[in-house]
Amino acid sequence: MSAMAPENAGKSRSEIQSEFNQVVALRDVSFDVKKGETFVVMGLSGSGKSTLVRCLIRLIETTSGSIFVEEEDVTSLSERELRDFRRTKISMVFQNFGLLPHRNVMDNACYGLEVKGISRLERYEKAQKMLDLVGLNGWEDSRVSQLSGGMQQRVGLARALAVEPEILLMDEPFSGLDPLIRRQMRSELAELQKEIKKTMVFITHDLDEAVTVGDRIAIMRDGEIIQMGTPEEIILNPVDDFVTEFTEDVSKERVLNVSAVSVDPDLIWTHSQDLTKLKDDLNTAGAQHVAFVNESGNSLGVLMRNDIEQIASSEELDHMLRESSPAILNSSNVRPAILKLANSETPVPVVDSQKKLLGVITQSSILKSLAE
Amino acid sequence: MSTTDKEIENLKTGTSRRVNISLKKIYFPSVVILATIVLSTMIHGAGFEFALDFPIDTSKEIEGFLDDSVDWIVINFGDFFDAISDALKVVLGKLRDLLVWIPWPVMMALVFIIGWKVASLKIAAMSVIGLAILATVNLWEPTMVTVAIMIVSVFLSIVVGVPVGILAARSDAVDTGIRPVLDTMQTMPSFVYLVPGIMLFGLGNVAAIFATVLYALPPCIRLTNLGIRQVDASVVEAGRSFGSSYMQLLFKIQIPMAIPTIMAGINQTVMMALAMSTIAAMVGAGGLGIEVLRAMGQLKEGEAIIAGCAIVILAIIIDRISQGYIENRTS
Numbered sequence: 277m278s279a280m281a282p283e284n285a286g287k288s289r290s291e292i293q294s295e296f297n298q299v300v301a302l303r304d305v306s307f308d309v310k311k312g313e314t315f316v317v318m319g320l321s322g323s324g325k326s327t328l329v330r331c332l333i334r335l336i337e338t339t340s341g342s343i344f345v346e347e348e349d350v351t352s353l354s355e356r357e358l359r360d361f362r363r364t365k366i367s368m369v370f371q372n373f374g375l376l377p378h379r380n381v382m383d384n385a386c387y388g389l390e391v392k393g394i395s396r397l398e399r400y401e402k403a404q405k406m407l408d409l410v411g412l413n414g415w416e417d418s419r420v421s422q423l424s425g426g427m428q429q430r431v432g433l434a435r436a437l438a439v440e441p442e443i444l445l446m447d448e449p450f451s452g453l454d455p456l457i458r459r460q461m462r463s464e465l466a467e468l469q470k471e472i473k474k475t476m477v478f479i480t481h482d483l484d485e486a487v488t489v490g491d492r493i494a495i496m497r498d499g500e501i502i503q504m505g506t507p508e509e510i511i512l513n514p515v516d517d518f519v520t521e522f523t524e525d526v527s528k529e530r531v532l533n534v535s536a537v538s539v540d541p542d543l544i545w546t547h548s549q550d551l552t553k554l555k556d557d558l559n560t561a562g563a564q565h566v567a568f569v570n571e572s573g574n575s576l577g578v579l580m581r582n583d584i585e586q587i588a589s590s591e592e593l594d595h596m597l598r599e600s601s602p603a604i605l606n607s608s609n610v611r612p613a614i615l616k617l618a619n620s621e622t623p624v625p626v627v628d629s630q631k632k633l634l635g636v637i638t639q640s641s642i643l644k645s646l647a648e
Numbered sequence: 649m650s651t652t653d654k655e656i657e658n659l660k661t662g663t664s665r666r667v668n669i670s671l672k673k674i675y676f677p678s679v680v681i682l683a684t685i686v687l688s689t690m691i692h693g694a695g696f697e698f699a700l701d702f703p704i705d706t707s708k709e710i711e712g713f714l715d716d717s718v719d720w721i722v723i724n725f726g727d728f729f730d731a732i733s734d735a736l737k738v739v740l741g742k743l744r745d746l747l748v749w750i751p752w753p754v755m756m757a758l759v760f761i762i763g764w765k766v767a768s769l770k771i772a773a774m775s776v777i778g779l780a781i782l783a784t785v786n787l788w789e790p791t792m793v794t795v796a797i798m799i800v801s802v803f804l805s806i807v808v809g810v811p812v813g814i815l816a817a818r819s820d821a822v823d824t825g826i827r828p829v830l831d832t833m834q835t836m837p838s839f840v841y842l843v844p845g846i847m848l849f850g851l852g853n854v855a856a857i858f859a860t861v862l863y864a865l866p867p868c869i870r871l872t873n874l875g876i877r878q879v880d881a882s883v884v885e886a887g888r889s890f891g892s893s894y895m896q897l898l899f900k901i902q903i904p905m906a907i908p909t910i911m912a913g914i915n916q917t918v919m920m921a922l923a924m925s926t927i928a929a930m931v932g933a934g935g936l937g938i939e940v941l942r943a944m945g946q947l948k949e950g951e952a953i954i955a956g957c958a959i960v961i962l963a964i965i966i967d968r969i970s971q972g973y974i975e976n977r978t979s
């Protein structure tokens with residue numbers, strides 16, 4: 277009887293391990309990665325992340341299932357086709373770098389091109405570009421063993437980029453580095469990705485990292501994907517306690533955008549000139565602030581009740597609206613919004629890209645959603 | 649029971665248990681030893697022939713078979729071995745003539761430069777001092793002859809050993825297959841190689857080289873095998889991920905990364921080859937070995953010791969220079 281038999285599908289990983297003495301590294305793992313997207317796979321150590329990413333490039337053969345890159349099934353490639361696939365379409369960055377200790381930085385960065393049979397002159401030229409890109413200009417002739425961990429991983433990245441792959445696989449590329457360097461490399465990679473726009477599968481065990489680099493995140497446990505979605509979806513709606521525990525350590529303001537923390541204004545006022553009516557309405561509604569809009573719903577500004585009560589003329593009102601805090605876009609990150617709010621005496625209006633008022637953010641609305 | 653009573657009780661059981669354990673440990677071996685002595689005494693006392701002399705003796709048959717095999721090889725492949733022998737004689741002769749022809753100051757300068765570039769200034773200076781000692785005891789020429797034999801033997805050992813080591817590293821079947829052969833080669837008394845050497849190549853330097861290569865080959869194979877197997881698996885994996893072919897992996901990653909270990913194997917091969925030089929002299933190899941043998945035959949112990957020390961000095965020079973090379977490469 278084999279561990280792969282259909283009747284074993286319901287058994288847990290530990291049951292199969294004790295019954296067949298085989299480890300279920302992955303099962304039921306299914307996902308799509310869009311072109312140019314950074315797909316992050318996250319999970320604790322031993323959850324099967326490395327196995328997953330190695331299956332994509334067939335450093336580990338799958339026992340069943342298929343992997344498609346565009347129209348081509350990677351699992352059915354012949355030995356020679358696989359070699360070509362690895363030489364042209366895909367490359368990988370490793371946790372422990374996997375650099376060649378007997379070569380200098382330049383010749384390490386060239387390795388992929390050399391294997392492809394590209395002439396020395398051409399590969400030096402191409403690799404030089406990548407070394408410049410990752411900030412290693414001037415280190416070409418150094419031995420890799422003389423470099424710091426962060427620099428070594430830059431070499432690894434340059435080597436992977438030099439072959440101009442469409443897909444970049446990264447297996448915990450920054451896990452072996454000091455926390456400070458790790459954070460720096462992480463944000464550098466996020467910057468770099470804006471420029472190179474590779475399709476990327478990024479492995480990490482660190483949700484902070486996942487949130488910084490990932491467009492979408494899959495969370496794995498015991499070889500299975502237990503949740504998949506945008507960073508925001510995962511942090512706001514964790515499917516179970518396991519994911520919740522993961523997400524607890526992440527500062528929410530990094531993934532929230534403004535629309536998630538905005539609320540309806542106390543009062544929306546369109547009849548801009550009628551000051552007496554405004555003051556009456558304020559009293560009846562018990563509103564603390566008023567959001568002003570024009571006829572087409574565009575935001576004009578937000579004012580506090582106390583200020584309005586001292587206004588005598590409509591010119592004064594116009595003046596105050598012009599002076600009030602500028603609106604903030606609903607899709608922007610909540611971090612700069614917090615800063616804006618801190619410098620403002622009134623709630624800040626939230627608008628869409630057409631300047632239409634969608635709501636306001638107040639100190640209490642932000643605090644509430646962060647505390648959730 | 650009071651606490652003190654308990655403690656005393658615990659102490660007692662503890663002690664008695666410890667005694668039990670140690671008794672158990674010596675119980676079985678003492679019974680075995682006793683039984684061996686008693687049984688042997690009884691058999692000798694009873695004069696039990698069957699158990700005193702082993703009933704079967706196949707040594708004659710196996711000896712005969714081996715004799716016939718060597719004869720068969722000599723008869724059928726004699727020309728082949730003669731050709732090898734002639735070729736080696738020519739190469740060795742030319743090399744020896746060259747080394748002897750180079751005047752001693754030039755040779756010392758050469759060794760100094762090699763030692764300096766490959767190892768360090770200190771090792772270069774020590775090597776020259778060593779050579780100077782060899783020259784002052786009037787052993788310059790035999791030293792050069794020994795060096796010539798070394799170069800040829802070690803060269804042949806590398807030519808055979810490194811590829812075999814690579815094969816063994818790439819295939820577990822080959823590894824398991826050659827392991828007993830290597831064990832045999834290393835534990836077989838080296839004199840034993842001399843006889844087939846003479847049968848195949850006749851008396852002289854070539855038989856000596858044959859015996860030397862057989863004796864010195866195993867470390868070269870073993871360490872090449874080990875070096876390639878020890879190459880960091882994650883680097884090999886990275887190599888594969890870039891689409892390296894089998895040969896690219898071997899020549900761009902595995903062999904370069906195994907070089908320090910392979911060099912250590914070659915270093916050992918050189919040392920073992922030097923250790924063979926006296927034994928090889930028995931079948932007619934020249935050099936320092938024959939000096940030792942001759943002095944011993946004439947009971948000139950002083951001369952024998954000096955010639956023996958000359959071999960040691962030569963070994964130290966070669967060893968330090970090659971170790972220096974390995975160190976420079978790995979750091």
Ligand SMILES: Nc1ncnc2c1ncn2[C@@H]1O[C@H](COP(=O)(O)OP(=O)(O)O)[C@@H](O)[C@H]1O
Binds near residue numbers: 319
């Ligand atoms: N060569 C192997 N043989 C047996 N089990 C393995 C092997 N490699 C990994 N595993 C097991 O497979 C599981 C997944 O490992 P891995 O993919 O390395 O996890 P991760 O990268 O998430 O830490 C682990 O339980 C691990 O023990």
Ligand SMILES: [Mg+2]
Binds near residue numbers: 325
């Ligand atoms: Mg891993």
